[in-house]
Amino acid sequence: xxxxxxxxxxxxxxxxxxxxxxxxxxxxxxxxxxxxxxxxxxxxxxxxxxxxxxxxxxxxxxxxxxxxxxxxxxxxxxxxxxxxxxxxxxxxxxxxxxxxxxxxxxxxxxxxxxxxxxxxxxxxxxxxxxxxxxxxxxxxxxxxxxxxxxxxxxxxxxxxxxxxxxxxxxxxxxxxxxxxxxxxxxxxxxxxxxxxxxxxxxxxxxxxxxxxxxxxxxxxxxxxxxxxxx
Amino acid sequence: xxxxxxxxxxxxxxxxxxxxxxxxxxxxxxxxxxxxxxxxxxxxxxxxxxxxxxxxxxxxxxxxxxxxxxxxxxxxxxxxxxxxxxxxxxxxxxxxxxxxxxxxxxxxxxxxxxxxxxxxxxxxxxxxxxxxxxxxxxxxxxxxxxxxxxxxxxxxxxxxxxxxxxxxxxxxxxxxxxxxxxxxxxxxxxxxxxxxxxxxxxxxxxxxxxxxxxxxxxxxxxxxxxxxxxxxxxxxxxxxxxxxxxxxxxxxxxxxxxxxxxxxxxxxxxxxxxxxxxxxxxxxxxxxxxxxxxxxxxxxxxxxxxxxxxxxxxxxxxxxxxxxxxxxxxxxxxxxxxxxxxxxxxxxxxxxxxxxxxxxxxxxxxxxxxxxxxxxxxxxxxxxxxxxxxxxxxxxxxxxxxxxxxxxxxxxxxxxxxxxxxxxxxxxxxxxxxxxxxxxxxxxxxxxxxxxxxxxxxxxxxxxxxxxxxxxxxxxxxxxxxxxxxxxxxxxxxxxxxxxxxxxxxxxxxxxxxxxxxxxxxxxxxxxxxxxxxxxxxxxxxxxxxxxxxxxxxxxxxxxxxxxxxxxxxxxxxxxxxxxxxxxxxxxxxxxxxxxxxxxxxxxxxxxxxxxxxxxxxxxxxxxxxxxxxxxxxxxxxxxxxxxxxxxxxxxxxxxxxxxx
Numbered sequence: 078x079x080x081x082x083x084x085x086x087x088x089x090x091x092x093x094x095x096x097x098x099x100x101x102x103x104x105x106x107x108x109x110x111x112x113x114x115x116x117x118x119x120x121x122x123x124x125x126x127x128x129x130x131x132x133x134x135x136x137x138x139x140x141x142x143x144x145x146x147x148x149x150x151x152x153x154x155x156x157x158x159x160x161x162x163x164x165x166x167x168x169x170x171x172x173x174x175x176x177x178x179x180x181x182x183x184x185x186x187x188x189x190x191x192x193x194x195x196x197x198x199x200x201x202x203x204x205x206x207x208x209x210x211x212x213x214x215x216x217x218x219x220x221x222x223x224x225x226x227x228x229x230x231x232x233x234x235x236x237x238x239x240x241x242x243x244x245x246x247x248x249x250x251x252x253x254x255x256x257x258x259x260x261x262x263x264x265x266x267x268x269x270x271x272x273x274x275x276x277x278x279x280x281x282x283x284x285x286x287x288x289x290x291x292x293x294x295x296x297x298x299x300x301x302x303x304x305x306x307x
Numbered sequence: 308x309x310x311x312x313x314x315x316x317x318x319x320x321x322x323x324x325x326x327x328x329x330x331x332x333x334x335x336x337x338x339x340x341x342x343x344x345x346x347x348x349x350x351x352x353x354x355x356x357x358x359x360x361x362x363x364x365x366x367x368x369x370x371x372x373x374x375x376x377x378x379x380x381x382x383x384x385x386x387x388x389x390x391x392x393x394x395x396x397x398x399x400x401x402x403x404x405x406x407x408x409x410x411x412x413x414x415x416x417x418x419x420x421x422x423x424x425x426x427x428x429x430x431x432x433x434x435x436x437x438x439x440x441x442x443x444x445x446x447x448x449x450x451x452x453x454x455x456x457x458x459x460x461x462x463x464x465x466x467x468x469x470x471x472x473x474x475x476x477x478x479x480x481x482x483x484x485x486x487x488x489x490x491x492x493x494x495x496x497x498x499x500x501x502x503x504x505x506x507x508x509x510x511x512x513x514x515x516x517x518x519x520x521x522x523x524x525x526x527x528x529x530x531x532x533x534x535x536x537x538x539x540x541x542x543x544x545x546x547x548x549x550x551x552x553x554x555x556x557x558x559x560x561x562x563x564x565x566x567x568x569x570x571x572x573x574x575x576x577x578x579x580x581x582x583x584x585x586x587x588x589x590x591x592x593x594x595x596x597x598x599x600x601x602x603x604x605x606x607x608x609x610x611x612x613x614x615x616x617x618x619x620x621x622x623x624x625x626x627x628x629x630x631x632x633x634x635x636x637x638x639x640x641x642x643x644x645x646x647x648x649x650x651x652x653x654x655x656x657x658x659x660x661x662x663x664x665x666x667x668x669x670x671x672x673x674x675x676x677x678x679x680x681x682x683x684x685x686x687x688x689x690x691x692x693x694x695x696x697x698x699x700x701x702x703x704x705x706x707x708x709x710x711x712x713x714x715x716x717x718x719x720x721x722x723x724x725x726x727x728x729x730x731x732x733x734x735x736x737x738x739x740x741x742x743x744x745x746x747x748x749x750x751x752x753x754x755x756x757x758x759x760x761x762x763x764x765x766x767x768x769x770x771x772x773x774x775x776x777x778x779x780x781x782x783x784x785x786x787x788x789x790x791x792x793x794x795x796x797x798x799x800x801x802x803x804x805x806x807x808x809x810x811x812x813x814x815x816x817x818x819x820x821x822x823x824x825x826x827x828x829x830x831x832x833x834x835x836x837x838x839x840x841x842x843x844x845x846x847x848x849x850x851x852x853x854x855x856x857x858x859x860x861x862x863x864x865x866x867x868x869x870x871x872x873x874x875x876x877x878x879x880x881x882x883x884x885x886x887x888x889x890x891x892x893x894x895x896x897x898x899x900x901x902x903x904x905x906x907x908x909x910x911x912x913x914x915x916x917x918x919x920x921x922x923x924x925x926x927x928x929x930x931x932x933x934x935x936x937x938x939x940x941x942x943x944x945x946x947x948x949x950x951x952x953x954x955x956x957x958x959x960x961x962x963x964x965x966x967x968x
Contacts, residue, residue, distance in 0.1 A: 203915025233960025
């Protein structure tokens, strides 16, 4: 039952993603203070041309009270399972960070948007995004121009499966209002083998602050990915 | 039920995240404001306690002649002053007829030496027998020497009467600039202007009839028992001031005052305020503050033994507030802090808390250490921030102490620095440096002692000191203080006193943290490498340093003696390592530098959190900017410049494992 629903979603996601492709102009830069832009990702993609069949299952959140951190499906009763079909509108708390699948599936690659919602007035954002590196490999990450004014944008995979993102204004008095959904980064991940993998925000190394250096406390919503690689 | 459980998971998760960064956030919120305010205070309050005749005594005792020929100067100690004084603010003149009763301190004493600030007209016995006297100068200060008819021995009593008159030089320039009095519009005066002062420190009561113009109220260290028409001048009134408790120093102030008081059983608290609506409004709150502060200090330092405490509003030309025994002088601008003109009410409370702490240090607990003004000023400043933290604003102490440590580190060059207890401490030409070292570093080191030996032992030792010497002819010095604290601690405290009290500078710790493979039991491990240096050559800091290992499971604190210049520790820990805090409770003045360039929060990796702090602090300057963060100032030049920022940006994503450190 669940599998069938998942498979039907794949087609829908591919379709929606195709429509969205190219909508967000990627910054693909690190905009240091007065420095030239540079490519951010240092991860490499293997040119493996094996065929992959991928099924994606996405947990969406009805409210912050659902089991968004549970990795044990058996522990989740059916009533609280995320609703992903039937036209339901997913709810995400404010302020929050989540992932959204963006572009269409491209062979073994998955593109995920890192989406901030209603952060309010922001001076800087630090994120640490993590996954199982035996299942996924980071191919690239493109930071989006989050601030209207100049800013500092940095991203690097610090360790396999641990991506650090740092975005900040280049002067302490600057701020930017983030309201609604704003894509902060686009990650291209390569599926290495079949399995279920969580893509999570490692909260102890995440920080969002105002220009008064007061912490904003978003809810960090992980993403569950199931890959079947033939 | 399920939803509830999930909520808890989220809440816990948020808590860990916020906790992991909490100290950084808290540190920066008020610290820069505090640094800026304290820097201004240091610049404004020049000659803060370098004033008053007691300061002249400390200065003189340092001089070679007194060190070598002490006996010929430390001849006696006055136990009682009595007599009549007339002060005319209009002519700025003072006339005094004073009987001095005291005891001889040295064998075969044939003359008595006094420091005087008025012309001496005559000296005689209580029976009217004239005594020979001469005036000489000692390092710029006039010394009255009275010949005794026959030699006296140690412990003998003596009595003599001195007639003095003249216009005192309130801004006295001897060895250094001092302020002893002012005449208008408010009269305030160190009573040693008209009370000849023994060089060995008097410990005296007094019974004086002080005449001042009609309509003026008189505030004094003693209690004003009554006012009557003056026999000497019909336009004056005579105030009978009785001080039946002995003190080293005493003062008065007089003006067209309102007076209010509240009971503070068995004593009382009184307040002399100028006649304006602002002061009138503040009076009740200030009186309650005074009472609360006194009660608080009684709890930690021992009983308040003077029969009253009063404060008098004086004019700003005093340049500073003064904590005389049983009487505070508070200049207008300080008195009115928080009244709507400027500043916050808490600033005024902190000021009163500082001045009231002088009732214990040094008014009741008398120091005879000529090289250690920090025993008064450092302790008073510490007491103030400790009171504020406990009674007014939680976190005040940590923020104040950190700001003091930073101001000392950044604004006192090694060439101008001096040990807290040292002869150099009496010859500081730069008032700001004096404030930063004697007051601020003194307060930090006092707090260091408290933190190291613990509140119970620390305050227990100070209470014992109080029991042993307060209101007695007993004194303490730096050495005795150390003995009291060591007795309570049960071990030597040389590791604090030697580097921080008798020497200058602070340690610099370069720290690296590296994640190691987990133990066999699966526990995570980190390697912490410490490189120790000193900010000045020759001072060695062997200290017990605490390290807080912050993980996603909480915080584990370890304390290790860092007694080598290179030291490596390997620690297992629960959960996943997040970052390391060195000396998390800010026990010691020190500087911590990450070995991994750009690793602001010593996590062993340079990530978005380091970037946020570096970007926010960019262009910040110590003492002048709200956004200065000392931990981003990698080269310790007081500015977060391109060099500092680029250390984070250029190394973004590096780890200490990768860097091979």
